[in-house]
Amino acid sequence: MPETTRHEDLWRLAAAYDVVPRYQGHDGDEHEASDETVVRVLAALGVDASSPERVELALAHVENMPWRRVLPPVVVLREGAAVQVPVHVTHGDPVDVWLELDAEAGGGRREVTQVDVVVEPRTVDGRLVGRATFELPTDLPLGWHEIRADGPSAHAHSPVVVTPHRLELPERLREGGVWGLMPQLYSVRSRRSWGVGDLADLAELGWLAAHRWKADFLLVNPLHAAEPVEPLTPSPYLPTTRRFVNPLYVRVEDVPETAYLSAADRALVEWAAEPVLGLAAEPGPIDRDVAWAAKRAALEVVHAHPLAPARQAAFDAYVEEEGEGLREFALWCALVERHGPPAGWSDELHDPLSDAVAAAAVELADRVAFWSWLQWVADEQLEHAQRVARDSGMALGIMHDLAVGVHPEGADAWALRDVLATGASVGAPPDMYNQQGQDWSQPPWHPDALARAAYRPYRDMLRTVLRHAGAIRIDHVIGLFRLWWVPVGNGAKDGAYVRYDHEALVGILALEAHRAGAVVIGEDLGTVEPWVRDYLDDRGILGTSVLWFEQEHDGRPRPPESYRHRALATVTTHDLPPTAGYLAGEHVALRDRLGLLTEPVATVRAHAAAERERMLDALRERGLLGHDPSEREIVEALHRWVRATPAVLLGVSLADAVGERRAQNQPGTDQEYPNWKVPLADGTGRPVLLDDLFTHARAQSLADAMGS
Structure with a gap:
């Protein structure tokens, strides 16, 4: 050939x-x-x-x-759309087709009409197969319905998912200008934290931000679960599962059963806390392993206390609602606890359906119950934090962040291996900030397998994350359209894009957000085809605008009035240094020290300096800045620039509020930089605790600028 x-x-x-x-x-x-x-x-x-x-x-x-399938594995459509469904049977056989409606939409049966579409039969695997075409009613309600086909050669059913054409904004957001804070929760510690910011800190931050600063949301880092035992992966963007919450964020003292412990058990909890309660004042990297070891020991004591009847009923209801997904996650945690990291497991344990795993589920039932209980406790505390935020007057409350994927040896990679591709990982091709490309080591969804599973794993994950959310940010939203696949053994640059059924993925996201009453924001930075932004806007998904990336063709800053209305606008992002560090050129110096530049450092530094000066000139032209400004004045002027945009949502990094200079994350690194371990601190590196945040002069000044 x-x-x-x-x-x-x-x-x-x-x-x-x-x-x-x-x-x-x-x-x-x-x-x-x-x-x-x-x-x-x-x-x-x-x-x-x-x-x-x-x-x-x-x-x-x-x-x-x-042609081998009687019905497509799933049909996803927008409300009001006229959609035809092919039905394959032995040529000449009759078939009866109907719909059974979602119980949440009222239930019932709906007939489906066959339409006259002539398609020549095809011989497949020695059988002559014909195609009949049926048209779905255009007045189907939103929800997860089911199409059924029955006949001599047809006994099949598939989900029919009717999604909103468009997500509408809550009334308070429609005029724009609603602002909120963007904290990395683990870094926001109080004197009551066990070395890591927790869900009680989140509730307090929400209450104070609403009452003192009139903020309307808290965009937190992904709260997805990490490993059950040490060492924990620091990155919240590389979780073991995206569906469940990291119990590291549980406040032990807020678990109701703690109040009823015996004196001896209470002493055990206090002893566990003693080594870590003082860590909040330490300026060094956050030690999740020490904090989680202490919390886990204390939570074991609390878990041993019996639940009151009403509490037991609530726990049982939670377990039943979460179903097989929770059972598999808790079992995976118990297996890691018993056998160590999955890399050392036997082949049988790697198969969730094996006899060895079934036997382990029986043997480890008590541990499965413990890890399930931890999720219930975390869910309760997360629910409380969202309720406090909303009751305090926030328009949205907690805005969750959904990571792109999961750890290649995590719980999802084990339980969902049938719908994940293990021969490649997700990443990004080279760009101006990561010139060597990126490999995030996360197995991508397998497009066909996910469709064959009717997108249920995706739906279940969304439902759990959205349950206590006023909004959700989708990291790397282009991943709902296409992902950069890096085959195992290839470098990050040597990959290719794989496209996904975006109509299905975005539609299901819109449906679940609609049901939860949540706003959706897509992080659409970087290389994004222009039609994608138009499509997302048509579906009611907000975009993301970061000041340093908003530039005209000649490199000048884009004027505030030219920003998108339907977007979350910010000065910086978690993948850049805080604004004070950016102004000082820290993003260049850091990448130079770590060997991440592909151009001479002098060239990159000159480009960054020119970019900064163009921005300062633009601020002066608008009267937002004098000729000899302090760092604080420049940071506030940049935020006033964003405040002048028509963007629906305005975000302020909590690190910017206190003058922090160190980046939370440096893309392209692993152990070379303390990614996701930097505590909230001021420009000198001195920790700023939640207890002192709302009397911090610099933070108050920036909040005043955003509220003006």
């Missing part, structure tokens, strides 16, 4: 599986993946393209795949 033909067939196969070998980079140039990379990405999708013969077989298989 000629080389050109082999290449074209490979790319045709790639297109059939939504692999996109060619893309436009941040530099505006077209980039193309090698054939070897395409073969490896297809292999991660379970498609053998290792030879021309295998490519030919795979092409024939993918073309026949829809």
Whole structure:
């Protein structure tokens, strides 16, 4: 076979599986993946393209795949849309098709009409298969319905998900200008914290921010669960699961059973707390391992105290509601506790359906109950924090952050392995801030497998995160459209994009947010195709605007009035140094020290200095800044610039409020920098505790600027 033909067939196969070998980079140039990379990405999708013969077989298989199914695995549509559903049966056989409506939408049966669409039958696996076409009613209510087909060669059912055409904003947000704080919760410690900011601190921060500063939301880092035992992965963006909460954030003293402990048990809790209560005043990196070891020991004591009948009933109801997902997560925690990290497990334990895992579930039932109880306790405290924030007058309260993916050896990678691709990881191609590309080590959703699972794992995860949320920020929202897959063994630059059914993923997100009454914000920074932003806006998903990235074609700052209305506008983001550090060029110096630059440091430093001066000139032209300003005055002027935009939501990093200079995270690093371990501190590195935050002169001044 000629080389050109082999290449074209490979790319045709790639297109059939939504692999996109060619893309436009941040530099505006077209980039193309090698054939070897395409073969490896297809292999991660379970498609053998290792030879021309295998490519030919795979092409024939993918073309026949829809004809092997009576019904599509799932149908996702917008409310009011006219959608036709293909039904495949043995050619000439009759079939009866109807809908059963979601119980939350009132239940009942709806007939489905067959329409006259002529499609030639096809021979598949030695059987002549015909296609009948049915049209769904256009007045279906929102919800998760089910289409059913019955006949001599058809006994099938599939979900039909009707999603909102558009999410509408709450009335208080429609005029814009609503502002809130963006804290990294682990870093916001009080004198009562056990070395790490917790959910009680979150509730207090919400109450104080609402009453003292008239803030309307708290955008927190992802609160997803980490490992059950030490060492814990510091990054909140690399969790073991996105569905459940990290019990590290539980305030032990706020668990109701703590009040009823015996004197001896209370002493055990106090002894556990003693080594860590003083850590909040320490300026050094946050030690999650020490904090969690202390909390876990104390929570074991509390858990041993019996629940009152009403509390037991509430716990039982929680376990029943969370179902198999909670059971699998708690079992995974118990297995890690018993056998150590999954890398050292036997092959049988890696299979959630194996006899060994079933036996372990019986043997470790008490530990499964403990880890389930921890989730219930965390859920209660999170619910309390959101209730306090809303009752204090916040328009949204807690705005959760949804990470892109999960740890490759975490609970989701174990329990959801059928819908995750293990032969590749998610990352990003090179851009101006990460010129070597990024590999985030997270297994991506397998597009076809997720559809075959009717998107239920995705839905269940969203429901749990949204349960106590006024809003949700979707990190790297472009991942609902396409993800940069880096095959195992390849460098971060040597990947390819894989497309997803964005109509399904965004639609289900909109449906679950609608049901929860939550606003959705998509982090749409970086290389994003322009139509994506238009699509998200049409669905009612807000965008993200970061001042340093908002530039005209000539590099000048974009005027405030030109910002998007339907967006969360901020000066900085957690992947940049706080504004004081950015103004000092810390982002350049840090990347130079860590060897992350691909251009001479002098060139990058000059570019950063020019960018900063253009911004300062723009501030002066608007009368927001004098000619010899202090650092604090510049930071406040930048926030006044954002305040002047028409953006619906305005975010202020809590680190900016106190003058912190150190970055929380440096993309492209792991152990080289204390990522996600930096406590909230002022410009000198002195910790700022929650107890002192609302009397902090610099923080109060910035809050005044945002409220003016």
